[in-house]
Amino acid sequence: MSDSLKKYSFSDLLKQGKIRIPKIQREYAQGRADEKVEEIRKVFVHTLLLVVKGKRPATELDFIYGSNRKGAFEPLDGQQRLTTLFLLHWMMGMELRVAEDRKHSVFTYETRNTSEEFCDELVQHDALQLVKEALAVSKKQCKDLPPSAIIKKRDWFKWEWKYDPTILSMLVMIDAIFHEMGEDWNMDMATCRQNLEHITFHLLNLGDFGLSDELFIKMNARGKQLSDFDKLKSTLEEELQMQQKETNEQGLPLATEADEEMWRSMMDGAWIDLFWHKYARQAIIDTESEDADARKKRRLAAAKLSEVQFKKLLLRLIALQLLENDNTSKQLAEAAYDMRESNIDGLLFAYTDSLTELRSGEKHAVVPTTTPTLNFKQLIQDVCSLICEDSNGIYFEISYLLPDTSHIEKDKRTLFDSFLDTNVPNDVELTFYAMLLFLRAFPASKTRKNEQELAAFHFDKNLHRAWLKNLEAWVRSARNILLNDNNNQRIDKLQFSKEATFSLKQMVKDLATYVHEEGLNLEKDRHAVKKFLKDGTKNYQRLDNQSLAEERLKAALSLLDDEWEERIDEVEQHPYLWGQIRCLLNWSDNHLDAFKKYSERLLGMLGCIKDYSLTYYIAMLTFMPNCWEENNRLFLYNKDRDNSFKRYLREHTREGQAYGKNIKALIDLWTDSYPAMSAIDFLKALIADRQENCAPWIQCLVKCPTILDEAWNKRIYSQSGHVIIAQRKTLNGHCLDPILLYLRNVCQKDKIENDRFTFYDSKGEYEHAFQLQTDNHQYLVEWYGTEGEYSIKTDHETAAIVFAQQDMIEHMEKIIHGCGLAKGSQVTAMG
Structure with a gap:
């Protein structure tokens, strides 16, 4: 933490000089006679006095910031806390008069003459003497007499002070401190005064950052505290004004008065109007028929939402600026990278902190190129675009x-x-950034309503259809390349995200160069972006170049034939594929008729997988028993980057191999041998036709498909020839034998009591075993060796009998079905 943010006590701050509450601040409010304020005051004073009494080691009052002006520190945030600390120190007997003349208070209010007079007068009197007097009178009269009552009766208390809300609030706070101390007024006050040093806050002196006291100038007529949005707005205005005093290494100012005029005009004009129209206008219309209280509540919520969304846009655009700058430090880049709504406010603190050293000296007018600063011209252009x-x-x-x-x-x-969601993932952020880069390179043609407007915003979409088609093509392609569930290239870390950022910048530069060299006009040629994609050959770091290759192929096919474009658009809209169709392009070998047939079949199969997943899994296993071996999984219908059908459909492990080869083979069988059937009927027919020739463990799944629900992420392994399903990512966890699970299911289906059969997994007393108690015998079935066999040991046999898998299953089924179990029997432990 920088020195500008070190911890201060109230007396530490006074060592630097007087404290003056400036005129722009509101009245002192912590002493208001209001139920809500009273509760806040009670908790706050209680916390402070726990420290004073030595019952709590310390307390920290967060940030207080302001600037030095005319020989005094003027708080711009923290006025309420500082006033309470002033009164607390006075009550504890601290000397608070200016040393030079001893006639004025070291703490004063500039808001009203009466407030200033009261502060000067108050410190002339011994608070502890007033406390003693109040305690004595209260004891004598057997009723509470607070210090404020005594103060008001003093001849030095002016009549007009009774009408100053700040003074009245101060008197309430004095009484609150008096009552909270209670019986502890007989403590050693010297110790209490020492304990005051343990009440601290972080001081942010804006002068150390080259900022003025206009940060909180945006106050309403009642002096209401600024909202977070207003604070951001004023902070950015301060930065803009500071940059007008600074130049780059070429001697040009970082910002101009024209920039400030444009900024203020946009902030209070079109920009806020956008958010009002988007988030508040309809809410106001919808509440017209509601009662006054409900209407007010909903409208305030809508207005707040407008400000919150506007704030997020500005801060996230600033974050993008910093992330696209090669010179941004690691610390500042990390702050920019964290765009979560709960953390984004920290960005400007990190930014100003990065400039502390540069701006702390008297001469800091020249800002080196290597020092990142906010580019207000770019920010204004970006928002307007x-x-x-x-x-x-x-x-x-x-x-x-x-x-x-x-x-x-x-x-x-x-x-x-999506960019303004509470949390914005990297793929969303980068897709938005790609759109922003396009708008920078190829700005929309907008018009002004009149000459007085500083910026043009009117846009008739009917006059710019070609430009909009190019924007759509660019955004869709960028989305398809960057979307987390569409690619195998990670962009989930700061360094990866920055690499992708620089690649997107280069890609837009390449697009602009291509448009120029080919003499294209995006306002006239709706296919300009697709032509660029079709002719492109370059790979880009950290972008998923397989996805880019898919976009290039789709662009090329779309330019060949309008029907290609229509079919691609139609299939891409499937909610699961959502832009990823390279498997279909691969399967069809760029033939339109084949593409249409495969598309229809794949969409039908995906619908079946979504609604009847177990039927699909069993059908695939009967059709291709080893389909799981390459990845040890059957995949899931989700959008997980690594374990999903979507991932399977976009990858192939060997050159020349079809994408999603097993699904393609299944669809080919459907088309060739069961063409008239629906997807679900085809899968059921396939299972019926092929189950008899399957391995016994698959036959068990056919009879009881829910066994697969025991497999974590549908993971299947083979261990020394033994097929097992896993409950974790590896074999180190509990693994289950599907055949033994089937035997358990048979018992459950036959309603055999649970205490008569026991299933053991890989971590059980017996490794991969099943135990059964009948009327006459006990049976222990175990996996036997590596030959795909099982052993059955009974209590009346001296040695276990080895069975082939299918023979063991049939043998145990007969025992379970016809054993005539005696109710209440218990399985006994076997040696």
Whole structure:
């Protein structure tokens, strides 16, 4: 932590000089006679006095920040806490008069003359003497007489002070401290005063950062505390003003007055209007018929949401700026990388902290190229590029014009919406960044309503259809390349994300170069982006180049034939595939008719996998018994990056091998041998036709498919010829024998009492075994060696008998079905 943020006590702060509450601040409020405030005051004073009494080692009051002006520290946040600390120190008998003249208080209010006079007068009097007097009178009269009552009766207490809300609040706080001390006023006050040093706060002196006291200038007429959004707004304005005093190494100012004018105009104009229209306008309309309280509550919530979303946009755009800058330090990059709503506020602290050393000296006007600073021109351009206005004066964001097929998920949330989610994953952030890069390189043609407007926002989509098609093609391709469940290239770490960021910048540069060299116009040629993709050959670091190759092939096919474009668009919209169709392109060998047939079959099969997964798994095992061996799994219908059908459909392990080869083979069989059947009927027919020729463990699954539910992520292993299903990622955990699980299921189905059969897994008393108690005998079935056999040991045989798998299953089925178990018998331990 920098020196500017070290811990201070109230007396530490006074060592630097006076404390003055500036005019822009509101009245002292912690002493208000309000139930909510009273509860807050009670808890706060109790906490402070625990430290004063030595019952608590210390307490920290968070951040207090402000700046030095005219020989005094003026708090811009922390006024309430500092005022309470002033009163607490006075009550404990601290000397709080200015040493030079002893006529003025070291702590004063500039908000009203009366408040200033009261502070100066108060410190002239001994608080502990007032306390003694109040205690004595209270004891004598047997009723409470607070110090405030005594103060108000003093001849030095002016009549007009009774109407100053700050003074009245101070008197309430004095009484609160008096009552909270209670019987402890007889403590050693010297010790109490020493304990005051353990009440600390972090001091942020804005002067150390080159900032002025305008941070909190945005106050309403009642002096209401700024919202988080207003604080951000003012902080950025301060930074903008600071940059006007700074130059780069070429002598050019980092920002200009024109930038500030544009910034203020946009912040209070089109930008906030966008968020108001998007998040609050409809809520206001919807609440017209509600009662006043409900209407007010919902409208306030809508207004707050507008501000929160606006704040997130600004901070995340700033984060993108820092991440795309080669010179951003690791510490600052880490702050920019953490875009979670709960943490994004820390970005500006990290940013200002990164400039502390540069701006702490008297001469810091020249900012080196290697020092990242906010680029306000770029930030203004970026926000403006996202905003459009229709003919009715309603503002909307640009991705609203794109079809649902360009969204991150198959829902109604635009890319803009996804970027402003509470948490924004790397793939969403980078897809949004790709759109932003496109808007920078090929800005939309917008018009002004009149000459007075500083920026143009009116956008008629009907006049820019070609440009919108190019934007759609770019965003969809970027989404398909970057989406976590569409690629095998990790972008889930800071370094990976930065590498992908730089590659996207290069890709847009390559697009701009291509457009220029080919003489293309994105406003006239709707296929410009697809032409770039078709002709591209370059690979890019950290982008999934297999997905990029798929986008290039889709672009090439779409340019060949409009029907290709229609079919690709149609299949890509499937909620599970969602942009990933390379298996279909591979299977069809770029033939449209084959593509249509495979598409129809695959979508049907995926629907069946989703709704009848066990039927699919059993059918696949009867059709291709070793289908699990290559990956030790059957895959899941989810969007997991590593263990999903989607992953299987986009990879092949050997050159020339089809993507998702087992599913392709299954679909080929369906097409060739069962063409008229639905997917589910085909799978059932396949199971019926092939189950007799399957391995015994698969036949057990056919009879009892729910056995597969015992397998974690549908993982299957072979251990010394023994097929087992796993309950963890590896064989180190509990593993289960599917044949023995089947025997357990037979017992359960025959309603045999649970205490008569026992299943043992790989970690059981017997490794992979099944024990059964009948009327007459006990049976212990165990996996036997490596030849795919089982042994059965009974209590009346001296040695175990070895069975082939199918023979053992049939033998035990007969015993279970016809054993005539005696109720209440117990399985006894066998040696």
